[in-house]
Amino acid sequence: MIEPLPAGGTAPASTTVCVGFLDDDHVLDMARRLLTARSDRDWADLAGFFAPEVPDPSVLRSLRAGVGPADGVTVASSPADCTVLLLRRGRVDRRLLESSPRLRFVQRLGARDDGIDLVAAREHGVQVSCLPRPSLERTAEHALLLMLALVKRLPTADRAVRAGRTAGRPGDVAYNWAGLTGLGGLTGRTLGIIGLGEVGLLVAERARAFGMRLLYCGATRPPAERQTELGARHLPIGDVLAGADIVSLHAPGATAGEPLIGRAEIDAMRPGALLINTSRGRLVDEDALYDALAAGRLGGAGLDVHRAEPRPADDRFCALDNVVLTPHIAGGSRLDVLDEVGQIFDNIRSVRSGGSPVHGRVEVGS
Structure with a gap:
């Protein structure tokens, strides 16, 4: 003592x-x-x-x-x-x-x-x-929030209601009165987690509760019994990118200053896949990401961290409908x-x- x-x-x-x-x-x-x-x-x-x-x-x-x-x-x-x-x-x-x-x-x-x-x-x-760090749990929750916001088209739906947009007749029940398309969910989708450290594992636990299949890569591996419980498969990063409907980044940093997710990695992702980043802005080549989103190569992105912060209101990403942006708040106050x-x-x-x-x-x- x-x-x-x-x-x-x-x-x-x-x-x-x-x-x-x-x-x-x-x-x-x-x-x-x-x-x-x-x-x-x-x-x-x-x-x-x-x-x-x-x-x-x-x-x-x-x-x-x-x-x-x-x-x-x-x-x-x-x-x-x-x-x-x-x-x-x-x-x-x-x-x-x-x-x-x-x-x-x-x-x-x-x-x-x-x-x-x-x-x-x-x-x-x-x-x-x-x-235990509550901020890590909140970050994991935020990653799921961004996924849900994208697959449910939450920003577009909110704007449609506020703008009075309607594609049907008024009544007691008017399902999807804004006429939104491309609505989906998380159940049955494959989540690829890049980095199964503390936050990545918390994301995996929550994603499993949504009925998602789990792939992951990285040096950190949970015990075999924990992997079995989660149904998580460890694969090389290229296989994770190619096999996932949604890719969520939870790596601690980038090697030699180069983005972890560059043009080649984005090209390796499934057409229409989603990218979530609540880790580090420098992990992603934003030029390559923008090109893929603008061309419809990727289905969307949820970004809480950004290459340069704050992101200005006239930034090109702000004009994209398939992007959800939050101001680096995943960890809470x-x-x-x-x-x-x-x-x-x-x-x-x-x-x-x-x-x-x-x-x-x-x-x-x-």
């Missing part, structure tokens, strides 16, 4: 808690900045992170109670120096644990213990927490980051006082 520290004032150097960061993530960045904020300018910059939303300044400051610089909590320059280690996608293996003799607590953002050697953590007396950081800090406070993490604790044995 980490030696308890005094609740306030300046802690002795020998009992300082050092917090290390293993990789980059916007939530981890916010945690780092909160831990180190000192001046009014620092706090103002922190508030700017949430723009255009506006956080309550008192909430920002209260989050750090008991884990600020005056409480003996500092940010470590390397994992070897830290007593607490925060990560999103990094690896905590035996070698790292052996080279970090002061480490007592590992906090991962995400519900799964991917990349953490729990056996070695137990042997080294290191506690572990893996925090930016202010929700405060809840995630708050749980991280709750855990640090508990562990530094000699207790166990209160959120997302992983049982590593004794």
Whole structure:
């Protein structure tokens, strides 16, 4: 256990808690900045992170109670120096644990213990927490929302009602009075998931509930029994693109700056297929995507992330009827980051006082 520290004032150097960061993530960045904020300018910059939303300044400051610089909590320059280690996608293996003799607590953002050697953590007396992230669940929901909006032609239907468009006689019941064509659903369609990480798996679970068939590609594979439960088949990306009615992107980034979905990949997709992107705007060659949509080669696209943000109102994609655009909101409110950081800090406070993490604790044995 980490030696308890005094609740306030300046802690002795020998009992300082050092917090290390293993990789980059916007939530981890916010945690780092909160831990180190000192001046009014620092706090103002922190508030700017949430723009255009506006956080309550008192909430920002209260989050750090008991884990600020005056409480003996500092940010470590390397994992070897830290007593607490925060990560999103990094690896905590035996070698790292052996080279970090002061480490007592590992906090991962995400519900799964991917990349953490729990056996070695137990042997080294290191506690572990893996925090479920509501923002990932919301992103998965949003991906399904975009799929449904496209197959149900939701934007066109909404505009038709508002414009008073009618193709039939008024009555008590007038099914499809706007005369819309091309209406469909998700049941029985094949979904291709590019990247079955945490969000991709959440999408797969929800798509399965809609009766969709699942294909996926990527380095991350769930256990065999989980794949069987979902009916998910792992294939090379080319086969996923060729076999899917809808392709949903959930990869973490692009290789060497090149889009993951370029002209060749779009040409490999089924005629009339849909493309959903709630991951990264840079994953898609937007020139190639626009050409395929404008020519009717693809049936539609749902984009929450964009090559350049904000997307201007006169952008060419805005003129297409087979595209649903949302302003990078799949993960929910930016202010929700405060809840995630708050749980991280709750855990640090508990562990530094000699207790166990209160959120997302992983049982590593004794």
